[in-house]
Amino acid sequence: MKTIKTSLLAAAVVSAFAMPAMASDINVKISGRAHLSLDHLDNGVDSGLNVSSNSSRLRFAASTEVAEGLTAVMQLEQNIRFDEGNGSFATRDSFLGLRGDFGLVRVGFFDTPLKVVRGRTDMFGDRVGDARNITNVPTGAAGANFDNRFRNGVHYRSPAMNGFTFDLQYTPHNNTGSTVENERESYSTSLTYNANGLYAAAAYESYENAAGDNPNALRLGVSYDVSKEFKVAALYQAARNLENGNRNVWGVGASYKIEDYTLRGQFYQAGKNDLADSGANMIAVGVDRNFGRALTMYAVYGLTSNDDAAAFTIASGGRDTRLTPIAGENSAGFSLGMIYNF
Incomplete structure (x- = not known):
């Protein structure tokens, strides 16, 4: 893995140094998303009405062609809490890189190739019913x-080569500060095919956590545009070296457009690990009202059914206001939301 990683990066760097310099304009773009929802959340014992800002963001991006076939790229993205009036600087995808015929090389803080697969197959990303409620440990x-x-x-x-793209990410130290021992070393890689309405990806990730363990996961994801109106998706995850043993997760979802409306739904199941009665099922259904790319209004209902020893939620992934689950209790949520892209 290290030999492949070093060779790929070296080839990109050599290509960059060999290119003649040139002057070019700097392209700067400011964009983002405001995503808020009004949610009634129930952990099986208590319930309440909440307002949540869900992965709302402000993004600054810049690019400059610095040589023929070579472009410098930069992005700074931060979380904005529209619900509570605060946020965190550079907590989302932020990086500096070079793009050319060799591909893209970048350094910074951004989604891993494994995470991207879930995002491409999740019908309720950043909403009640997000697949991360099941793919991650309770x-x-x-x-x-x-x-x-x-x-x-x-x-x-x-x-991209005939629809195929290869991604490799390496982190020498997945923590703050410096290191001399490369603790918390992490890898994530994927092979993706994306053409003719078909997205298919296989990804693997391994990282060293604070306890010195090496949790790892294999993900297989696929989505297909059956028609302009109808889309289906599926995800499988096999996670190993977890605190209480291995766990497999699978899920399926679909969406169907009817003029300015989109109906969507998905089902996910977490198998049990070494603990008895530790599995869960999650189902979510919803409808969107689309006003072009800029504005979407939606309604979602989701339910997570936990086994006696399981504590999965319905409202955690991608949300700033989260529902803490109770082991053995079902978790439910009804959400009315609005997404504005600018």
């Missing part, structure tokens, strides 16, 4: 979140 268990961004990431993406 609240209170240690070291098995497979939808994180790695700190100090170094990433290579190949150019």
Whole structure:
């Protein structure tokens, strides 16, 4: 793995140095998303009405063609809490890189190739019913979140070849500060096919957590545009070296457009690990009202059914206001939301 990683990065760097310099304009773009929802959340014992800002963001991006066939790229993205009036600087995809015929090389803090697969197949990303409620270990268990961004990431993406793209990310130290022992070393890689309405990807990730373990996961994801109106998706995850043993997860989803409306639904199941009665099922259904790309209004209902020893939620992934689950209790949520892209 290290030999492949070094060779790919070296080839990209050599290509960059060999290109003649040239002057070019700097292209700067400001964009983002405001996503808020009004949610009635129920953990099986108590319930309440909440307002949540869900992965709302402000993004600054810049690019400059610095040589023929070579472009410098930069992005700074931060979370904005529209619900509580605060936010965190550079907590989302933020990086500096080079793009050319060799592909893309970047360094920074951004989604891993494994995380991207879930995002491409999730029908309720950042909403009640998000697939991350099931793909990640329940609240209170240690070291098995497979939808994180790695700190100090170094990433290579190949150019698309007949629809195929290869991604490799390496993190020498997935923590703050410096290191002399490369603790918390992490890898994430994927092979993706994307053409003619078909997206298919296989990804693998392994990282060293604070306990020194190496949780790892294999993900297989697919989505297909059956028609302009109808889309289907599926995800399978096999996670290993978890706190309480291995766990498999699978899910399926679909969406159907009717003029300005989109009907969507998905079902996910988490198998049990070494603990008895530790599995869960999640179902979510919803409808969107689309006003072009800029504005979407939606309604979602979701339910997570937990076994006696399981504590999965219905409202955690991608949301700033989260529902803490109770082991053995069902978790439910009804959400009315609005997404504005600018």
